[in-house]
Amino acid sequence: MHDDMKKLQEAADRVRQKLSSQPEIGMILGSGLGVLADEVEDPVLIPYGEIPHFPVSTVEGHAGQLVGGTLAGRQVLILQGRFHYYEGYSMKDVVFPVRVMKLLGISNLLVTNAAGGVNTSFSPGDLMVIADHIKFHDESPLRGPNLDAFGPRFNDLSAAYTPELQHLAVETAAQLGISIKAGVYAYMPGPSFETPAEIRMLRMLGADAVGMSTAPEVTAASHAGMRVLGISCITNMAAGILPQPLTHAEVMETGRQVRDVFSNLIRSILSGWEVSSA
Numbered sequence: 666m667h668d669d670m671k672k673l674q675e676a677a678d679r680v681r682q683k684l685s686s687q688p689e690i691g692m693i694l695g696s697g698l699g700v701l702a703d704e705v706e707d708p709v710l711i712p713y714g715e716i717p718h719f720p721v722s723t724v725e726g727h728a729g730q731l732v733g734g735t736l737a738g739r740q741v742l743i744l745q746g747r748f749h750y751y752e753g754y755s756m757k758d759v760v761f762p763v764r765v766m767k768l769l770g771i772s773n774l775l776v777t778n779a780a781g782g783v784n785t786s787f788s789p790g791d792l793m794v795i796a797d798h799i800k801f802h803d804e805s806p807l808r809g810p811n812l813d814a815f816g817p818r819f820n821d822l823s824a825a826y827t828p829e830l831q832h833l834a835v836e837t838a839a840q841l842g843i844s845i846k847a848g849v850y851a852y853m854p855g856p857s858f859e860t861p862a863e864i865r866m867l868r869m870l871g872a873d874a875v876g877m878s879t880a881p882e883v884t885a886a887s888h889a890g891m892r893v894l895g896i897s898c899i900t901n902m903a904a905g906i907l908p909q910p911l912t913h914a915e916v917m918e919t920g921r922q923v924r925d926v927f928s929n930l931i932r933s934i935l936s937g938w939e940v941s942s943a
Contacts, residue, residue: 669757670812672718676761677768680742683711684733684769688742689940691766691891693882695747695778698898700924701931702745705734713746719765720758722746731762737935742766749877751856756806760885764815767889773940774886774893775931780874781858781903783867784848787874789902790923792930793846794834795826795895798880799872800852806881807888816888825887830894830938837933843926848873850897852880864903875903894934898923 685707694701702708711731713719722729732743744766748759766774782791811818831847838845851867853859855877859867867875874897886893 667810667812669810670814673761673764673768675717676719677765679716680711680731680765681769683709684742685709686733686740688733688766688769688771689740690742690773690775690935690938691763691771692741692743693747693762693774693776694743694745695878695898698777698779698924698927699745701736701928702732702743704928704932705732705736705741705743707734709733718761720748720754720761722748737932739935739938739940741935742769742771747878747882749856750802750804750854750881751877756804756808756881759881760806763882763885763891764812764889767815767886767891772891773938774891775934776879776882776886776893776895777931778850778876778879778895778897779900780850780876780897781901782873782899782906783851783864783875783903784846784873785868785906787846787899787902789899791846791899792838792843792923792927793848793850793874793897793899794831795850795879795897796831796847797826798850798852798883799867799870800880800884802852802854806885815885816890820888822884822887825883825893826895827892830892833937834894834896834930834934837937838930841929841933843930845930846873850879850895851875853877859904861904864906867903874899896931898927
């Protein structure tokens with residue numbers, strides 16, 4: 666067995682031992698959005714440090730634990746705190762939890778993030794369904810020997826964000842009276858916020874929002890045949906759009922302001938999610 670596969674299996678085995686039910690949907694919660702995990706019923710909390718080979722979160726707003734249990738009537742496994750390339754982790758580390766979820770039998774993934782608004786019609790507090798992404802980084806989480814147990818050497822990303830789930834999110838938001846955008850997410854490795862010139866470039870290339878996560882995880886999930894829904898919370902306008910500096914504190918504060926709307930939307934989406942194997 667390939668060493669990477671051995672580590673993934675050991676991690677999955679430890680998580681499986683601790684869970685009390687089979688998860689249907691995996692969830693990754695971004696900066697300031699992890700509060701949703703507090704709403705899980707009969708939660709099983711698994712600190713990352715107790716899972717073999719699992720990375721550990723180092724960023725404010727990322728609690729650093731897996732939360733298993735029931736949310737909106739669905740069995741979920743929530744990654745309350747993700748991992749970023751800018752923390753010093755390899756791309757394999759960044760997507761390690763996604764692959765563990767797949768080994769646990771999860772084929773449906775909801776991923777959220779805090780993002781900067783590139784589209785000038787957006788405002789802080791807006792929610793955006795991710796239709797596609799642009800990756801501005803030369804390293805892929807699939808670099809190196811292919812793990813055939815997950816997917817092919819060359820995987821198709823033309824529908825990495827499942828169209829049916831995008832439709833579900835938009836329809837659910839409409840039913841709740843929640844305004845929601847749809848657009849393209851640009852991934853930049855960070856940790857510096859982008860320059861105004863970079864934001865102008867991204868806008869010219871068709872990006873609507875920008876952030877430092879999600880694209881690697883979705884690439885690995887797509888490789889593993891998982892159905893994916895991505896939602897960004899626009900926590901600030903990107904560099905050069907407004908005459909003010911960018912801070913992580915603003916990201917966290919906007920996340921707190923929209924958490925009730927965000928929570929209501931996610932819970933309603935989960936209740937309408939038709940789980941099927943990939």
